[in-house]
Amino acid sequence: MxxxxxxxxxxxxxxxxxxxxxxxxxxxxxxxxxxxxxxxxxxxxxxxxxxxxxxxxxxxxxxxxxxxxxxxxxxxxxxxxxxxxxxxxxxxxxxxxxxxxxxxxxxxxxxxxxxxxxxxxxxxxxxxxxxxxxxxxxxxxxxxxxxxxxxxxxxxxxxxGDLERFYAVERVKLDKRPCRMQAVSAQFDLALDAAVALDQMRFSAARLLAGHALEIGRRLLGTHVLTDALPACIIAQVLYEQGHADEAEALLVARMPNIRECCAVESALRAHRLLARIAASRGQHGRALVILSEAEALGERRGWPRLRAASLAHQVEIEAGNGRIEQAEACLQRLAELAGESRAASSNVRFEITRLHTIAQARIALARSPSAVDLASLRQVHRDTVWRGRLYAAVPVALLLVEALLVMGERSEAIGVLVGLLRVAPSVGLYQTLVDCSAPVAELIEDIVQQRIVPVSDTRELLPYASMLLTRRQRDAGEANGPFAARRPNVGAGLSERERLIVALMGRGLSNKQIAVELGIAPETVKSHAKHLYTKLSVKNRTEAVTLASRLGLLQIPRSLSV
Incomplete structure (x- = not known):
């Protein structure tokens, strides 16, 4: 043997x-x-x-x-x-x-x-x-x-969160003809630089660095590699923050089969969380919960408690936001059990799970009994997140803190925290996270715009940006009121059964050659069908076709057809 x-x-x-x-x-x-x-x-x-x-x-x-x-x-x-x-x-x-x-x-x-x-x-x-x-x-x-x-x-x-030591690590010069492992490391190094830039809300730098990481991967590793998931996720996060949800979704959907099967926890965490966030912003709360449930199952299968915790915390946010308190509390209970199981985990894993548990507790308290919100713990989570250099991750915590301060009668502090965010937002490009804020926070922004409150400092320079946030929020709310299919009527109605089947198989990650084998037809025939369905869906490529078909509910294999 x-x-x-x-x-x-x-x-x-x-x-x-x-x-x-x-x-x-x-x-x-x-x-x-x-x-x-x-x-x-x-x-x-x-x-x-x-x-x-x-x-x-x-x-x-x-x-x-x-x-x-x-x-x-x-x-x-x-x-x-x-x-x-x-x-x-x-x-x-x-x-x-x-x-x-x-x-x-x-x-x-x-x-x-x-x-x-x-x-x-x-x-x-x-x-x-x-x-x-x-x-x-x-x-x-x-x-x-x-x-x-x-x-x-x-x-x-x-x-x-130790950026001093992060930058102190000596970089190793890449060989002129690097081996595959060196190329993977070089691409991941750039992705780490992009992640740090994103953490610090340097969105333009994050996108440039992540784009360079993708280019390095294509040049040294080929066009279809698993290691491009993290830089792609970072670019998608920047695109979403800039208000380009469709482009962000298309970038992730094409990589989801690989992310589920072969990628590391950071890629899986970012991709599932962002796709769920995009779905929730469109009013597709059921779809968002499905995505998060898949992430929770993947985290359990891979032994990734951070992924499970992030999924559960986001489920709490969606369920509590829709008044489904019992379901939210069930998710919180699983999160508490996970926190207990993770006491022997690394310090970073413990920190992240504790942070998410505190945030989830605050969301449920706001929905059920606002007076029960633990402001001290929420303030501490915000400080700890900032201390670790995760400024972008601290923004949703700050918005939650504003909402909690409002219901607890601490209006002056709430205004101070919100005005601080509004001062920073235009210069760094913070946008969609503020658009997605809760109704009480949006009402406070409107009070600032209408000058119904008198902040400690002058806020006149904030008014144009704050007004734009409210306008975009109203537009997004109007689009979310109806299903996506209703906003693009009959866009999928003209697809033949064979075209529906092909786009469904594309959605499962199959290449044209694999689809041809599955259907017993020539690859050129698959290409011809694909070209026709791109025209009918008004898209440019298979990534856009799968994204649109997913939102139209066309990715199920028709029962009348056997593959």
């Missing part, structure tokens, strides 16, 4: 408990501590690793070339998000490397550390990822390993 571990064989292993003590650095105290990772499977690579540990590791016929092949397989496993299996393989490789210490260079030990660092960061475990990444950046590391490890360090510091 071939003793090279293949990723496809790992998923078939029986999973019973065994844990390996891994030293790591506490992000809160700086002290070394011991982590107990998720149970590892017994059988396959895990059983082999145990046997090697018992026998001292020596196995005849296993040399450096075999280890190199195995570590490349391990990287492939990580890229498919099979992080537990990758950590098992890393243990196995390390046992073999220790047995061959006379012939194994130190560069391989650095690469094993980098492999672990990537697996841990994809599991949202910054406390374990950071010491592994620093170990991988040793003087013996190859250029590829050093680049990957530096990217992991920057990712961890960004998540922790």
């Amino acid at each position: 071939n003793d090279v571990v293949a990723p496809e064989n790992l998923s078939k292993c029986d999973r019973t408990s065994r844990s390996v003590a891994i030293p790591s650095l506490s992000t809160e105290t700086g002290a070394l501590r011991t982590l107990s990772p998720s149970p590892l499977p017994v059988g396959g690579p895990a059983a082999e690793a145990l046997q090697l540990a018992r026998t001292g590791g020596a196995r005849p016929g296993v040399g450096f070339a075999r280890l190199r092949l195995e570590i490349e397989r391990a990287w492939q496993t990580v890229m498919h998000l099979d992080c537990r299996e990758a950590l098992v393989i890393a243990d196995l490789i390390e046992h073999r490397a220790n047995a061959l210490s006379a012939v194994v260079p130190k560069t391989l030990h650095c690469e094993i550390a980098a492999l672990r660092a990537v697996a841990f960061v994809l599991q949202d475990d910054e406390a374990a990822a950071l010491p592994a990444a620093w170990s991988a950046r040793g003087p013996d590391a190859s250029a590829r390993t050093a680049h990957v490890a530096s990217t992991v360090c920057r990712s961890v510091y960004w998540r922790l």
Whole structure:
């Protein structure tokens, strides 16, 4: 039997408990501590690793070339998000490397550390990822390993809100002909820079950096790559904030199959949350809840508590906003249980879940019993979010705080917080988040516009921008009153059954060649049908066709047709 571990064989292993003590650095105290990772499977690579540990590791016929092949397989496993299996393989490789210490260079030990660092960061475990990444950046590391490890360090510091250390990490120069892993790291580095710019509400810079990341990916990795999801999500967030919801949605819809299957938590979190937000802004609350339920299920399947928490908090917002208090409280209960389960998680995961839980509690209190709102906790969440450099994420918290202050009779403070946002908004491009504000906040904006209140400072320069926000809000409300199909009458009525089937299969992520195989027709015939349906839907490409068809409810496979 071939003793090279293949990723496809790992998923078939029986999973019973065994844990390996891994030293790591506490992000809160700086002290070394011991982590107990998720149970590892017994059988396959895990059983082999145990046997090697018992026998001292020596196995005849296993040399450096075999280890190199195995570590490349391990990287492939990580890229498919099979992080537990990758950590098992890393243990196995390390046992073999220790047995061959006379012939194994130190560069391989650095690469094993980098492999672990990537697996841990994809599991949202910054406390374990950071010491592994620093170990991988040793003087013996190859250029590829050093680049990957530096990217992991920057990712961890960004998540922790430690921008001083984020910028202090030395960048590794990209080779003229970089390997695939270096190219992926380079693209992700740019995406991290874009994410920081977005956090700080430098929207134009975020869009430029994310666009550059996409260009780097296309140039070095090809046109269809999984790693472009994060920069695409960042661009979509900027587009939505600028009032271009259709373009933002189209950018995400084309990538959703990959985001659901193969992308990291940051992409999944941003994409699902933004698509739900777009649906809710159009009055499609049922669709928004479906998107969020899918995100919650994906988070549970992948072991991503942050994704589950964000989904539940947004469900609370939608349910409470529509007066469905019992449903909102059920989501809040699941969020509270998740917070209890995550006490052993990394500090960033705990912070984010606690933050979302506090916000969800405030939303339900505002809907059920406004006097029960915990203003102190809400103020603290706002301060903590700003302190971590997440200024954009702090804006919805500030708007919620304004609403809570109003119902608690703290009108002067509410006006001060809102005026502060209105002063910043035009210069940074903050727009759609303010348009989406709650009715009480919109009424306060209107009071400012109509000069029915006297703020502490002069607000005359704010009036044109505030008036524009109200105008856009009224327009969006009018468009949301009727279904999208009603606003574009009969746009899908002219599609034939075959065209409806083809656009539905496009919506499932199938290429023209795959659709041709499914339907038993020639690829050129599929192209011809696609061209006709683009004309009938008045769209330019398959991304726009899928987006529009989704909003028209055309993505279901017709029952009268068998595929």
